[in-house]
Amino acid sequence: MGIEEKYLRSLSERYPTIAAASTEIINLQAILNLPKGTEHFLTDIHGEYEQFSHVLRNGSGSVRRKIDEEFGNTLSSRDKKALATLIYYPEEKLDIVCAEEENIEDWYKITLHRLVQITKRVCSKYTRSKVRKALPGDFSYVIEELITEKEEVQDKEAYYNEIIHTIIQIGRAPQFIGALSHLIQRMVIDHLHIVGDIYDRGPGAHIIMDMLEEYHSVDIQWGNHDVVWMGAASGHPACIATVIRNAARYGNLDTLEEGYGINLIPLATFAMEAYRDVDCSAFSIKFNTNYNTKDLELDQRMHKAIAILQFKLEGQVIKRHPEFQMDRRLLLEQIDFEKRTVRIDGREYALRDVDFPTVDPKDPYALSPEEQTVMERLQQAFLRCEKLQRHVRFLYSNGGMYKVYNGNLLYHGCVPLNPDGSFMRVNVLGKNYSGRALYDVLDGCARVGYYGVSGKEKRDGQDIMWYIWAGAGSPVYGRDKMATFERYLLTDESMHTEVKNSYYDLLENESVIRRILEEFGLNGRESHIVNGHVPVEQKRGESPLKCGGRLLVIDGGFSKAFRSRTGIAGYTLVSNSRGMRLVSHEQFESTEAAIRKESDILSDTLDVEIFPVRKRVADTDNGSKIKEMIGDLEKLLGAYRDGVIPERV
Numbered sequence: 001m002g003i004e005e006k007y008l009r010s011l012s013e014r015y016p017t018i019a020a021a022s023t024e025i026i027n028l029q030a031i032l033n034l035p036k037g038t039e040h041f042l043t044d045i046h047g048e049y050e051q052f053s054h055v056l057r058n059g060s061g062s063v064r065r066k067i068d069e070e071f072g073n074t075l076s077s078r079d080k081k082a083l084a085t086l087i088y089y090p091e092e093k094l095d096i097v098c099a100e101e102e103n104i105e106d107w108y109k110i111t112l113h114r115l116v117q118i119t120k121r122v123c124s125k126y127t128r129s130k131v132r133k134a135l136p137g138d139f140s141y142v143i144e145e146l147i148t149e150k151e152e153v154q155d156k157e158a159y160y161n162e163i164i165h166t167i168i169q170i171g172r173a174p175q176f177i178g179a180l181s182h183l184i185q186r187m188v189i190d191h192l193h194i195v196g197d198i199y200d201r202g203p204g205a206h207i208i209m210d211m212l213e214e215y216h217s218v219d220i221q222w223g224n225h226d227v228v229w230m231g232a233a234s235g236h237p238a239c240i241a242t243v244i245r246n247a248a249r250y251g252n253l254d255t256l257e258e259g260y261g262i263n264l265i266p267l268a269t270f271a272m273e274a275y276r277d278v279d280c281s282a283f284s285i286k287f288n289t290n291y292n293t294k295d296l297e298l299d300q301r302m303h304k305a306i307a308i309l310q311f312k313l314e315g316q317v318i319k320r321h322p323e324f325q326m327d328r329r330l331l332l333e334q335i336d337f338e339k340r341t342v343r344i345d346g347r348e349y350a351l352r353d354v355d356f357p358t359v360d361p362k363d364p365y366a367l368s369p370e371e372q373t374v375m376e377r378l379q380q381a382f383l384r385c386e387k388l389q390r391h392v393r394f395l396y397s398n399g400g401m402y403k404v405y406n407g408n409l410l411y412h413g414c415v416p417l418n419p420d421g422s423f424m425r426v427n428v429l430g431k432n433y434s435g436r437a438l439y440d441v442l443d444g445c446a447r448v449g450y451y452g453v454s455g456k457e458k459r460d461g462q463d464i465m466w467y468i469w470a471g472a473g474s475p476v477y478g479r480d481k482m483a484t485f486e487r488y489l490l491t492d493e494s495m496h497t498e499v500k501n502s503y504y505d506l507l508e509n510e511s512v513i514r515r516i517l518e519e520f521g522l523n524g525r526e527s528h529i530v531n532g533h534v535p536v537e538q539k540r541g542e543s544p545l546k547c548g549g550r551l552l553v554i555d556g557g558f559s560k561a562f563r564s565r566t567g568i569a570g571y572t573l574v575s576n577s578r579g580m581r582l583v584s585h586e587q588f589e590s591t592e593a594a595i596r597k598e599s600d601i602l603s604d605t606l607d608v609e610i611f612p613v614r615k616r617v618a619d620t621d622n623g624s625k626i627k628e629m630i631g632d633l634e635k636l637l638g639a640y641r642d643g644v645i646p647e648r649v
Contacts, residue, residue, distance in 0.1 A: 008636050009645055015633065016648030018640050025633050027129075028626050032618040035125045035577035036406075037190025038062070042572055043412070043532030044223070045194070046559035047202025047255070051569065051588040053211065054601060057088040059188035060572035060583045061603045063118075066188065070121050071114075083114055085598040090181035092595045094174050108173040112164045115180040120147045122187040125577070134186050134216070136179040142167070143179065186216060193405070195532040196223025196412030196476065200246045201559050203288065205229075206259035209391040212398075220399030223412040223533065224469045224476045227446060231465035233392040234450045235383045237375050238313035238466045244378070245310050245484075248303040250561070251287030260388045266377040268298060270370055271305040274357055280304045282353040282488050288560070308356055309375065311485060314470075315365035317463050323427040324467055331485050332364035344486075344495065351489050396450065401443040401475065402520070406575070406620050409520050411439070413533040414478040414503035421512040423519070424501070426473030429460055435519045439475055442468055476533065478503060504534065507546040507553075517550075526609070528552055528580070530573060539567025544582060549608055556584055563587065569601075579610040 015021040040060055045052050058064065064084050071080065086093045101107045123131045128148070135143050146163060167176050192215060199205040212218055220226070225246075231239030244267070247253050256262045283304040285296060311332055318326045334343040341348045358368045367375065382388065402411040415435065416424035423434035433441050442464060449461025468474045470482040479498040486495040506512045517527050529551040536544045536553050544553045554573050557566030569587040573580065586602040593599050617623045639645040 004635070005639075005644070008632070008639050011632060011636050012639075012645055012648060015636060018637060018647060021633050021636050021640070025630055025637075027127075028630050028633075031127055032616060032623055032626055034127065034617050036615045036617055036620050036623075037126070038188065038574065038576040039191045039193060039406070040189045040572055040574055041193045041195055041410070041530050041554060042558070042570070043195035044197045044535070044555040044558050044562075044570075045202070045205075045208060046197055046200055046225070046561070047205040047208065047252070048558050048560065049202070049204030049207040049211075050591050051558065051585075051601070052208055054088065054588055054591065054594060055570070055572060055585065056189070056192075056211070056215075057185055058084070058600060059185065060574055060585075061601075061605070062188040062574070063087055063184060064600065066118055066121050066184075070117050075114075081598045081600070083111070083118075084600060085595065086111065086177070087115070087118070087181045087184050088600075089591070089595050090178040094177060096595070098174075105168055108168045108177075109164060111177060112167065112173065112180075115177060115184070116146050116160070116164075118184055119143070119180050119187075122184050123147055126187065126190075131187070134183060136183065139176055139179045142176070143183065190217065192218040193403070193410055193530070194218065194220045194399075195410055195530055195554065196221050197225045197532065198223070199229045200225040200243075201250050201252075201561050203252050203255060203290065204259070206255060206387070206391065209394065213391070213394055218398060219403055219405070220395060221403055221410050221412050221532075222395065222399050222401055222446075222468075222476060224474065226395060226399075227465055227476065228469040229388075230392050230395060230446065230450060231462055231469065232382050233385075233388050234462050234465065235379050236449070236462035236466060237379060238310065238317050239462070239469065240375070240378055240382055241306055241310035241313050242466075242469065245303065245306045248299055248306060249286060251285045251291040251299070253299065253302070260385050262381045262385055262388070263377075264302070266374050267302055267306060270374045271301040272298065274368075274370060275301040275305055278304070278355050278357060279353060283307060286561070305358075307484075307488060308358060309367070309371055312359075312365045312367060312371075313375075314466070317466050319365070321463055321467070323430060324471060325427070326471065329481060329485075330365075332359060335359075335361070335364070337361060342489070349490050349492050349495060352491055353489055392450065396447065401439040401446075404520055404522065407522060407524055407527045408530055408575075409517060409522055409527065410530045411475065412531075413474070413476040414501050414531075415516050415519070416473055416475055416478065416501050417503045417506060417512070419502045419505075421502075421506055421509060421515070424473065428464065435516075438473075442475070472501075478533070500534070507551055510547055510550070513547045513550050526611075528608075530554060535562040535566050536571075537565050537567070538584065539565075544571060545606075545608065552582065552608065554582070573608070577611070577615045580608040582606045582608050 015024055067080050067083055097107065098104060132144065142163060146160060167173055198208055228239050228242050232243040244256065247256050253264060257264055280300040283300055285299055285303065315330050315332060318324060318330055328345060331342055331344065335354060337354050340351050340354050342351055358371055360366060416426060418424050425432040425434045426438050428441050445461045445464035446468065448457055449465045452458035452461055468476060470477060472480050478501040481498055483496050483498050513529065516529065531551060531553045532555045534553065535555045535557055536542050538556065546553060552573055554571040556568050556571035557563040558570035563569055568584045570585045572583040574583060583603045583605050588601050589599055640647055
């Protein structure tokens with residue numbers, strides 16, 4: 001028996017008769033002709049969970065667009081706003097309405113009819129089967145009845161009115177409104193792409209990860225901030241120190257302590273002892289409005305303590321891997337403590353702080369016994385944190401260094417290039433890689449670093465994860481250095497600059513962009529690169545559309561730290577059956593304001609591309625899989641008819 005016959009016999013268990021196989025072929029052919037689902041692309045979220053949650057709830061403005069399409073001028077702007085807010089936050093808004101509305105039954109009746117209309121509209125481009133799978137269990141039958149046109153019913157209006165009346169009479173209207181609202185949210189986004197950097201800077205990366213775990217369809221292209229957290233979860237000391245330092249820098253230690261339950265008391269105790277009488281002013285905290293300033297002094301000491309630990313641990317990694325070519329970043333050994341200077345690239349620079357009580361000038365990268373104890377305890381805390389480990393496993397199972405999806409190439413940073421546009425060769429564990437092969441080998445190393453058994457291979461994989469975070473050859477970092485040391489300690493601000501890879505000078509070069517797409521197997525004119533990592537300075541006139549729209553840089557300042565540069569609060573790229581559009585968001589006030597004041601995120605839309613022919617499922621990656629399945633089923637039909645495989649009647 002050949003492999004194909006074995007496969008067909010296995011397939012016959014699912015489709016045991018000619019009738020069953022034929023029916024499935026008909027179903028699949030019908031699916032191929034449906035409009036493609038709507039994809040949303042977001043990047044550089046950086047822990048801004050409130051805005052992220054709102055953007056998912058409003059479908060980057062899609063919900064309000066559906067309301068406008070459905071009701072036009074038959075509803076006032078006020079009513080549309082109220083309906084949109086209800087869809088975004090049904091439970092919270094219902095609490096307010098029930099307390100204020102005098103005739104709640106009438107309100108329920110009107111609202112349910114409106115929600116049913118919107119639900120019909122958002123579900124119209126999907127198969128009944130797909131909609132059915134998305135329906136909430138408690139109300140699946142009732143919702144299906146309300147959104148499905150029933151030809152056999154003579155008085156349709158009376159039929160649907162009676163269903164809604166019964167829902168209200170039995171006291172289930174609030175729950176039903178919630179179910180319809182969440183279904184609408186679910187159906188306006190068919191698939192979500194996160195193009196890197198969920199972690200750091202903002203306060204709620206753990207909340208975002210909780211949301212993504214529950215999301216119906218998502219993929220993630222790792223950013224360098226994600227990979228360093230993955231490295232920390234694997235137990236890598238330099239990554240752990242980096243994660244804690246970033247959290248301390250932005251006043252977000254609560255993310256670690258409360259969000260993940262990681263015990264930072266060993267670090268706090270050490271910092272208060274070792275840095276008791278030490279000036280820590282160079283290690284200030286960039287705190288937000290929710291930061292408790294009574295912790296400021298302790299946090300600064302912890303900040304300095306963990307920064308010094310990071311410099312030491314990074315030095316150890318660099319010394320283990322001369323192929324990284326990062327010896328110029330071994331700066332602790334270049335400090336002249338008497339002169340208060342540091343030598344960088346042959347020049348001396350004044351330091352604003354040299355009070356490093358744990359640094360031995362003769363062996364600057366060695367950890368003191370106390371530092372060693374702190375790091376061992378922190379390492380165990382990260383390794384034993386079940387929630388963090390669950391989130392990181394989700395990043396691995398649903399993510400990677402890049403993704404090719406429906407003719408588009410998605411990655412966070414850049415494809416490292418030489419000034420002439422050729423692919424830059426990067427040494428990874430003794431071998432040179434470039435282009436797609438570089439992404440693939442780094443992806444593999446990151447997986448070994450987390451999932452590998454103990455030993456040199458696992459440690460090398462972890463060291464590579466640190467390199468992905470900050471190395472000059474890292475595709476998701478893409479700068480000549482990470483100037484952390486300089487930003488803290490050098491008064492000469494010219495040394496704070498991080499020189500970008502040549503890729504960023506070549507974004508408008510059509511031949512370069514075409515070569516990158518071809519490197520990843522994409523040749524079509526409708527293929528695009530979707531790129532995050534570097535904020536687009538829109539307020540200075542910079543466009544997110546590069547190279548005639550072939551490359552889309554969609555970091556628009558989701559992170560509050562970058563909004564002064566971008567002038568906006570993030571982008572969403574939306575790709576549906578009719579084309580691609582870029583949605584730029586204004587700043588989100590708060591969830592409370594969205595509920596109480598019915599304030600939405602104001603967004604502007606830019607058409608990136610309008611497809612001359614509406615895209616169908618047949619034109620997608622999933623469509624290709626369906627076509628393969630149809631081909632297999634046709635072979636099964638042939639086997640049944642030829643008597644090679646008997647029907648299982």
